[in-house]
Every structure is written in C-alpha cells, then in structure tokens.
Amino acid sequence: MAHSRTLRVDCDRTNDVVCVVGSELNVHLNRSAPLESSFFSVKCTSNVEYSITPTPSVPVHLSPLPLHANQVLLIRMKHASKHEKDSKLSVWYYGKKKEVLGKAILHLTAFEISLDVDADRDGEVERDNPNKGSWKWGPNGHGAVLLVNCDSETRYRYLKTLDHEKDSVSRVSDLKDMSLMVLRTKGPPKLPEGYKLNLHISQSDAESVRVFRSGSPKATSNFVVSIFYSAFVESYPLVLSSEVLSKEVPYPGDDAELKLYMEGLRFPDKDFNGLVTINLSLLDTIKEGLPETPIFTDRVVFRVAPWIMTPNTLQPEEVFVCRTDDNQFFLDEMTRLVAKSGCEIKICPKYLNRGDRWMQDEMEFGYIDSPHQRFPVVLDSPRDRELADFPFDQLLGPDFGYVTRTAHRDDVSSLDSFGNLEVSPPVTVNGKHFPLGRIIIGVAFPTAITGRNMTQVVQDFLWAQNVQEPVALFSDWLYVGHVDEFMSFVPAPDRKGFRLLLASPDAGYKLFKRLQNNGHGKATLFEDLPDEKKLTVDEILGNESLQSENNYVQSCIDWNRDVLKRELGLKEEDIIDLPILFKLVEDKTELKAQAFYPDMVNMIVLGKNLGIPKPFGPKVNGRCALEAETSSLLEGLGLNCTFIDDFATYHKKLGEVHCGSNVRRKPFDYKWWNMEM
Numbered sequence: 001m002a003h004s005r006t007l008r009v010d011c012d013r014t015n016d017v018v019c020v021v022g023s024e025l026n027v028h029l030n031r032s033a034p035l036e037s038s039f040f041s042v043k044c045t046s047n048v049e050y051s052i053t054p055t056p057s058v059p060v061h062l063s064p065l066p067l068h069a070n071q072v073l074l075i076r077m078k079h080a081s082k083h084e085k086d087s088k089l090s091v092w093y094y095g096k097k098k099e100v101l102g103k104a105i106l107h108l109t110a111f112e113i114s115l116d117v118d119a120d121r122d123g124e125v126e127r128d129n130p131n132k133g134s135w136k137w138g139p140n141g142h143g144a145v146l147l148v149n150c151d152s153e154t155r156y157r158y159l160k161t162l163d164h165e166k167d168s169v170s171r172v173s174d175l176k177d178m179s180l181m182v183l184r185t186k187g188p189p190k191l192p193e194g195y196k197l198n199l200h201i202s203q204s205d206a207e208s209v210r211v212f213r214s215g216s217p218k219a220t221s222n223f224v225v226s227i228f229y230s231a232f233v234e235s236y237p238l239v240l241s242s243e244v245l246s247k248e249v250p251y252p253g254d255d256a257e258l259k260l261y262m263e264g265l266r267f268p269d270k271d272f273n274g275l276v277t278i279n280l281s282l283l284d285t286i287k288e289g290l291p292e293t294p295i296f297t298d299r300v301v302f303r304v305a306p307w308i309m310t311p312n313t314l315q316p317e318e319v320f321v322c323r324t325d326d327n328q329f330f331l332d333e334m335t336r337l338v339a340k341s342g343c344e345i346k347i348c349p350k351y352l353n354r355g356d357r358w359m360q361d362e363m364e365f366g367y368i369d370s371p372h373q374r375f376p377v378v379l380d381s382p383r384d385r386e387l388a389d390f391p392f393d394q395l396l397g398p399d400f401g402y403v404t405r406t407a408h409r410d411d412v413s414s415l416d417s418f419g420n421l422e423v424s425p426p427v428t429v430n431g432k433h434f435p436l437g438r439i440i441i442g443v444a445f446p447t448a449i450t451g452r453n454m455t456q457v458v459q460d461f462l463w464a465q466n467v468q469e470p471v472a473l474f475s476d477w478l479y480v481g482h483v484d485e486f487m488s489f490v491p492a493p494d495r496k497g498f499r500l501l502l503a504s505p506d507a508g509y510k511l512f513k514r515l516q517n518n519g520h521g522k523a524t525l526f527e528d529l530p531d532e533k534k535l536t537v538d539e540i541l542g543n544e545s546l547q548s549e550n551n552y553v554q555s556c557i558d559w560n561r562d563v564l565k566r567e568l569g570l571k572e573e574d575i576i577d578l579p580i581l582f583k584l585v586e587d588k589t590e591l592k593a594q595a596f597y598p599d600m601v602n603m604i605v606l607g608k609n610l611g612i613p614k615p616f617g618p619k620v621n622g623r624c625a626l627e628a629e630t631s632s633l634l635e636g637l638g639l640n641c642t643f644i645d646d647f648a649t650y651h652k653k654l655g656e657v658h659c660g661s662n663v664r665r666k667p668f669d670y671k672w673w674n675m676e677m
Contacts, residue, residue, distance in 0.1 A: 442475025
C-alpha cells in the first residue's frame with residue numbers, strides 16, 4: 001500500500017526520522033524555512049531519493065532554487081536501512097543574496113513493514129499485496145478468507161466444546177483452522193527508542209474475530225502433558241479479542257517475520273456482513289507522557305467463509321439413519337443400497353436417538369472452505385427433540401464443525417425441521433449464475449396473515465451466507481410442512497445436469513384413469529399390507545371428495561412449480577411429475593395435506609441410486625403400477641430405482657425415506673470466492 005505522511009522538521013537542528021519503505025515523506029519547505037528565506041537546496045545520501053512539487057521552473061541541479069509558498073519536498077527511501085540513522089538528507093536555506101540562513105538536517109532510518117495475508121487466495125501469504133486492504137468477488141478478485149473455528153480439537157465427548165469458545169490454542173492442529181497473517185519487517189535489529197508496532201481492531205469486528213501470535217513454547221518436565229496438548233497456551237498468546245482491541249506486537253527485527261493466526265468466531269448473519277479489518281500501526285512517542293502518534297499504518301481485510309449446503313447431485317460420502325425398535329427391515333434395505341452406492345452407512349443406536357427416527361429433520365450437512373483448509377459443518381436445527389444432542393455429541397470433532405441458531409421455543413414450528421431445508425444444483429437464472437445452487441425453504445403463503453414459518457433467526461442465517469441465495473416456497477399447506485414432501489432433485493446426463501421432481505396428483509389421476517381404461521379398475525391399492533384398508537382404482541377415481549382435495553394440493557404444488565421455474569431458470573423439460581396423491585386431514589382448525597400412500601418424491605439420492613418409498617400401488621401383471629411408472633420416468637436418465645418398504649415405520653408416522661435419513665456429501669470443487677456478485 002502507498003502511504004503519504006507530512007513531516008514536520010526544525011531548522012538548525014538534527015531531526016531523527018523513521019520512515020517505511022514504500023511510503024512518502026512530505027516536507028513543506030516554506031514552513032520550516034527561516035525568515036527572509038528566498039532560496040533553498042537539497043543534499044542527500046544514496047539511499048534517499050526526492051522530488052519537489054510543484055516542479056521548479058529551473059533544473060534541480062542548478063541550485064539553489066527559488067523558494068515559493070506552496071513547495072513540498074517529497075522524500076522516499078530506496079530500501080531498508082542496515083543500521084539506525086544510516087541515511088541523511090539536508091535542506092539549506094538562503095537569503096536574497098544566497099547567503100546561508102540555516103539548514104535542516106534529517107537522519108533517516110528506513111524500515112520495510114507489511115502486514116500480509118493470502119490476498120490472492122492461492123494458499124500462500126504473499127508479500128505486501130496492493131489489494132490486501134479490500135475484498136472483491138470473482139476469479140480475478142482479491143481479499144483473504146477467514147474460517148469460523150467451529151470444529152473441536154477435543155476428542156473426549158464430555159470435554160467437547162467449539163474451538164472458538166476457548167480463548168486459547170491447546171493443540172497445534174487447531175492452527176490450520178485459522179487464517180495465517182504475517183508481520184514482515186526488514187531493517188535494523190530493533191526499532192529506535194520511543195517507537196513500537198501496534199495491532200488493533202474495531203469493537204464490532206472484535207466480536208467476529210480473534211488474533212493469536214506465535215511464540216516460544218515453554219519447556220515442561222511433564223512429557224505426557226506435552227504430548228497431550230502438543231503446544232501450550234503460552235506458545236500462542238492471545239493478541240486481540242473483544243476485551244483487547246489494541247496491543248503492541250514484537251518487532252521481529254532484521255529481515256524477519258512474526259506469524260499471527262486469525263480465528264473466526266461467527267458466521268455472517270443479519271447483523272454481520274462477514275467482513276473484518278485488522279490494522280497495524282507504527283507509533284511514535286514524541287515525549288513521555290504525551291499520546292502516541294501514528295507515523296505508518298497498514299491494514300488487511302478478511303471475509304468470513306460462508307456455510308455452504310450440498311445438493312443431491314454431489315457424491316455421497318456418509319449416510320446417517322437411526323435404529324429403532326421397529327425398523328430392522330428398513331435398515332437392511334438401506335444398508336444394501338448404501339453399499340451399492342460406494343459410501344458408508346452410520347447407524348445411530350437407540351440409546352442415542354431415544355426413539356427419534358427423523359434424522360433429516362434434526363440437521364443439515366454443509367461445509368466451509370478456504371484456500372488453505374476445508375471441512376464439513378453440520379447445521380443443527382432448532383427443533384430440539386430426542387435427537388437434539390446428536391449433531392454436537394456425535395459429529396462435532398477435529399475437522400468437523402458445528403453451528404446452530406437458537407430460537408424462542410414459542411417461535412419454533414414443524415417448518416423449522418430440516419426436511420424443510422433443501423438446496424438446488426447449480427443453476428443460471430436470467431444470466432446470473434449460481435454455481436453452488438440456491439437454498440430452498442418452505443414458509444407460509446406470502447399473503448397469509450397467520451401460518452407457520454421457518455423461524456426468523458434461521459432464515460436470517462441462511463440469507464446472510466450470500467452464496468446460495470434462498471428461494472422461499474409455500475409449504476404450510478402440508479400437515480408436516482416440509483418442502484421434501486413435494487420436491488426433490490436427481491442427477492441427469494443432459495440439459496442442466498439434473499431434473500426437478502415434483503409430486504403430482506394430476507399425474508397420479510392420469511395413471512389411475514389409464515389403468516381403469518385398460519381394464520384394471522379392480523386392481524387394489526395396499527394389496528400386500530394386511531392391516532390396511534384395500535382400495536380399488538375404481539374406488540379412488542369415484543371418490544369426488546378425494547379428487548377435490550387433490551385438486552387443491554395440485555394448485556399448491558403448481559404455485560411452487562412456477563416459483564421454482566422462475567427462481568431456478570427451469571423449463572417444463574427440466575421437471576418430472578411423479579404420480580402421488582394426497583389427502584386432507586384436520587390440524588386443529590385447519591385442513592392440511594398428507595401423502596395418501598408412500599410419497600415417492602421423498603427419496604434418498606445416492607449418485608445414480610435412488611432409495612424410493614415403496615408405494616404399494618395397484619398391481620398390473622404382478623408389478624406395482626406406481627413403481628413401474630416412476631421407474632420409466634427415472635431410469636431413462638441412467639438412474640437405478642430401489643423401492644424401500646417404509647410404510648409402517650415411517651409413512652404411517654408422517655415421514656418417508658428422506659425424512660428418516662441424512663447424507664453428508666463431497667463439497668463442490670468450485671470455490672465460493674470466485675462467484676461474481
């Protein structure tokens with residue numbers, strides 16, 4: 001960064017001056033000139049270069065030069081000094097007859113000082129990047145990235161805490177979750193007396209970041225303790241925090257550097273745009289007892305990395321499900337599907353889930369990314385049922401982060417479960433590219449005076465991440481109220497690389513009418529379920545009340561269809577309608593929709609393998625017509641359909657395969673900071 005500093009000098013005395021290479025000293029010549037001065041001349045040693053503005057009317061070498069009211073001497077140092085006061089500059093003042101009236105002598109000591117970060121985002125901290133003091137999005141952008149230190153280096157469950165909740169560094173491994181900042185200097189072994197380097201931050205930024213510095217580990221005779229902690233608090237002392245906004249830092253001396261570690265404390269949110277600034281000042285004490293004055297400043301800017309969700313089109317790595325007293329058959333089928341998909345299944349035992357089988361609703365997997373570090377981060381929902389402790393107790397650990405948003409219990413509804421939180425694959429909308437997709441949430445109808453909504457603190461958090469701009473759909477018409485009850489995404493080899501799947505009562509009735517027209521009106525729904533009332537195709541088509549209810553459901557889904565087409569840049573060819581009927585049931589004083597048979601859109605997507613709720617539809621030639629129709633719609637995309645019986649264990653409890661499972665996926669290769677915003 002270029003710096004300019006006005007320098008006051010006294011005539012007829014020696015002025016000891018400290019300056020920083022790359023900065024400029026401005027001496028107002030007339031201000032320091034003796035009375036009656038009419039001319040001046042400048043002499044200097046080889047490490048000093050100067051110029052005069054306005055440019056003199058005669059060549060500089062023909063000195064002495066005429067002295068005018070507004071002349072400024074601009075002084076720069078070519079390189080750092082080897083020792084204190086090793087460069088000199090003098091200004092001679094002359095009267096009208098060019099007699100010497102006085103002289104100002106400057107003894108100059110030059111230092112190279114820079115506060116450096118990875119401003120070009122290549123994983124290395126470069127020296128004095130000219131763009132380090134600002135942030136710019138895009139592949140040609142600049143600005144350093146800061147991670148929220150939201151994992152836990154503590155491996156013991158009962159001692160576990162988020163790393164950023166501690167004001168110390170207990171393990172060297174914790175440093176890789178921070179962003180490196182380097183104070184680089186070059187010059188004499190020490191600063192002249194009265195000078196010091198000071199690091200400082202604003203109060204608002206100090207709520208979002210903390211700074212540690214490297215130090216010398218203290219010796220200990222306790223070898224076991226040494227191995228356990230790897231490094232001690234004393235090795236990485238805290239420099240800046242919400243309690244300490246300004247602190248002197250050691251001058252490294254000679255051609256040296258001091259490593260500083262930036263720790264993010266919170267994610268972008270409604271009250272925080274994600275940008276933080278760290279300032280460095282070289283301070284001069286003019287006289288003991290007087291305030292210090294800055295003679296050089298430098299600054300760097302970081303942006304806190306956003307929390308990023310992963311869509312169905314990304315490669316699955318781990319699948320999470322719960323074991324309950326009644327779902328062994330479901331677990332067996334899921335285990336086979338997961339093995340076929342080449343990922344790992346994690347089964348939460350009964351003593352941990354305490355009967356809560358809805359793994360999807362409790363949490364959402366995402367990740368954070370920087371040029372030097374990336375790790376998964378689980379977002380814990382505010383639903384807080386029996387699985388409430390699972391994300392923190394079982395997932396949080398080294399290089400596995402955790403974040404949550406706490407809402408007042410009266411504000412939390414079913415819409416705060418994370419079956420109501422999805423994300424699209426990458427899309428382009430009206431020329432604007434969303435390379436990380438767009439978050440999708442369900443809310444009440446836009447004009448409704450009352451109704452359930454996702455709690456505002458969660459919505460604020462999702463919007464503030466900035467890189468996956470949310471889309472709000474109408475989901476309050478559903479009894480449970482989750483977007484995963486009527487939509488999903490599957491990978492596809494053509495068009496946009498995916499298809500949007502929508503539940504469609506119209507497609508369901510069209511299929512049943514085709515069956516009736518082909519002489520299968522007596523085919524029975526739920527034939528293989530002994531405890532369920534059997535319904536024929538004719539009975540379903542003859543139920544006018546059910547038809548009216550599904551007309552209403554279709555109108556709700558069509559509203560969302562139009563929103564999704566508009567907000568994701570989709571055409572009809574990008575959408576597949578799955579034949580699914582609903583029924584309305586009373587919820588307090590309102591009617592809300594539930595799936596009439598297992599909701600096939602509520603599926604798990606594992607690469608090309610789909611785990612779809614088995615619908616138990618009417619059979620034609622020994623095969624379920626609903627399965628056959630769904631398979632014909634999806635297998636043409638190269639997808640493999642596996643229909644999983646979740647009827648008693650999930651469907652009857654108002655959920656399906658997707659509700660009862662969760663998938664951690666491989667992050668995007670795309671780097672979020674390259675987005676054009």
